[in-house]
Amino acid sequence: MYPHERSLVQRMEKQPFVLLGINSDPKPKILEAMKREKITWPFFWDGGNTGGPIAKAWNVHSWPTTYVIDAKGVIRYKNVREEEMDKAVDTLLKEMGEQPSAKRD
Amino acid sequence: MRWIHLAALGGLLLASPLLAQSDPPSGGASPPASVAPSDGEQQFKQITNEFDAAMKAFMADYRKATTDEERQKLVDAKLPKPESYIPRLMPLAQAHPNTPLARDVYVWAISHNAEGQTANEAFKALAENFATDQVVAKQVIPQLQWSQSPQAETLLRAAVEKNTDHQQKGMAQLTLGTYLKNNNRGAEAEKLLDDVAANYADVKQGKQSLAEQANNVLFEVRNLAIGKTAPEITGESIDGKPMKLSDFKGKVVVLDFFGDW
Numbered sequence: 001m002y003p004h005e006r007s008l009v010q011r012m013e014k015q016p017f018v019l020l021g022i023n024s025d026p027k028p029k030i031l032e033a034m035k036r037e038k039i040t041w042p043f044f045w046d047g048g049n050t051g052g053p054i055a056k057a058w059n060v061h062s063w064p065t066t067y068v069i070d071a072k073g074v075i076r077y078k079n080v081r082e083e084e085m086d087k088a089v090d091t092l093l094k095e096m097g098e099q100p101s102a103k104r105d
Numbered sequence: 106m107r108w109i110h111l112a113a114l115g116g117l118l119l120a121s122p123l124l125a126q127s128d129p130p131s132g133g134a135s136p137p138a139s140v141a142p143s144d145g146e147q148q149f150k151q152i153t154n155e156f157d158a159a160m161k162a163f164m165a166d167y168r169k170a171t172t173d174e175e176r177q178k179l180v181d182a183k184l185p186k187p188e189s190y191i192p193r194l195m196p197l198a199q200a201h202p203n204t205p206l207a208r209d210v211y212v213w214a215i216s217h218n219a220e221g222q223t224a225n226e227a228f229k230a231l232a233e234n235f236a237t238d239q240v241v242a243k244q245v246i247p248q249l250q251w252s253q254s255p256q257a258e259t260l261l262r263a264a265v266e267k268n269t270d271h272q273q274k275g276m277a278q279l280t281l282g283t284y285l286k287n288n289n290r291g292a293e294a295e296k297l298l299d300d301v302a303a304n305y306a307d308v309k310q311g312k313q314s315l316a317e318q319a320n321n322v323l324f325e326v327r328n329l330a331i332g333k334t335a336p337e338i339t340g341e342s343i344d345g346k347p348m349k350l351s352d353f354k355g356k357v358v359v360l361d362f363f364g365d366w
Contacts, residue, residue: 005361016356023343024364030343033365043363044340044348050364054340059325060362069335069358073351078331085359092357 001064002037004082008089009041015098016071017089018042024050024063071096145197145206152193153213159185187217195223198230208235212244219252228256236263242273250283258284265297275305275315283322291326298323335360 009019021043023030033039046052050063058065068077068088077088142150163183170176191214198210211227218224235241246264249257261284264277279301285294301319308315328336335358338350350358 008359017359018353018356019359019361020350020353022338022340022360022362024362025366027343029365034343037365042342042348043361044338045343046340054338055362057324057336057338058329058362059321063362063364063366065362067329067335067358067360069350069360071355071357073334073354075329075331075333075335078329089357089359096357 001082002039004085005041006038008086012089012093015093016096017093020044022046022052022054022058022060024048024052024055068092143201143206145201149194149197149206149209149213152190156185156187156190159183187214191218191223195226198227202230203234208238208240211235212240215245216248219248219257220254225254225256228254228260232256232260232263236260236267237270237273239273242268242270242276246273246277246280250280250287252284253288271305272308275301275308276310279305279315279319279322282319286322286326291330295323295326298326 005019012019019041021039021041023043024046025033026048027045030045044054046054050060064081066077066079066081066085067075068080068085070076070092076092077085080088163179163185166179166183167176170179194210194213198207201207207230211231214227215224215231231238231241231245241260242264246261249261252258258281261277261281265274265281268274268277278297282294282297282301285291285297298319302316302323305315305319306317310318313321327333335350340348342348350360
């Protein structure tokens, strides 16, 4: 959810990390949400509905669906949220020899 | 953790209109209108109507609520809890084993709470006596792909083994394959889904055939499992700029399929 995502993105600002969305909203709706929720991270706009080409290719039927991918492009975690997602990202960054930033909020 | 809560509530709200349509007994053997319903059937109706009325009253108030706090209070105070109705229903099933009434009780119990000991009991009874039942095929089987319950798996396996109806068997096998995929048993999932992909192109379910749906899940098993290299994604940003997943190689990526709802 947005507050967690914002804090994750902020905490990982200097790390080799990206939160990459795939959005299924109609354009006006996501444009409005970007302002309201301060969505600064990149995302694919998947055609304006849940039947978009990316969601279809990845067989996504429930939202949110998440995948955590390591620096080599290998899928390492699926459907982790909030704290679990933080831990997954920290683990993968550690594998790369990065020092995860200390601040956790 | 508000989203979990709202998601669960959403499920209930969605479930109630579905359940409001009462189901004819399976096999089209609807009793003639002149036959009075048994006491058990009447009690079943009465108890489930009570639940529906409580849900309706809750919904009316919920819609009127204007703040999250009010909504939360309403949920705590007025949202009817299936757990207080199911223990009244289960004895009806036990008193009339192997009848459409028993089936209706089990289906109602599972549809309202698919976890815990009572649900397990209901799954077990359905697996034993109603694995090929049409109502079970329509209302219970498709829900089970997300389950983590071994008893749900028992019902799915019974439905695959015992069904002679081509459509119902295919649907059960697709669901069992998806269930196994979701529970990290990819190898068996693949076997079952390959068979659906090969033999059920003729059965439509929604827009797609069972074979097509099996192929979608197979793609997930083969390419989107933990340990696989993520397939490339190409698309556009909201500004229409081309973007690829591989643009971010060398970084840890959290892929987040999301919507603002």
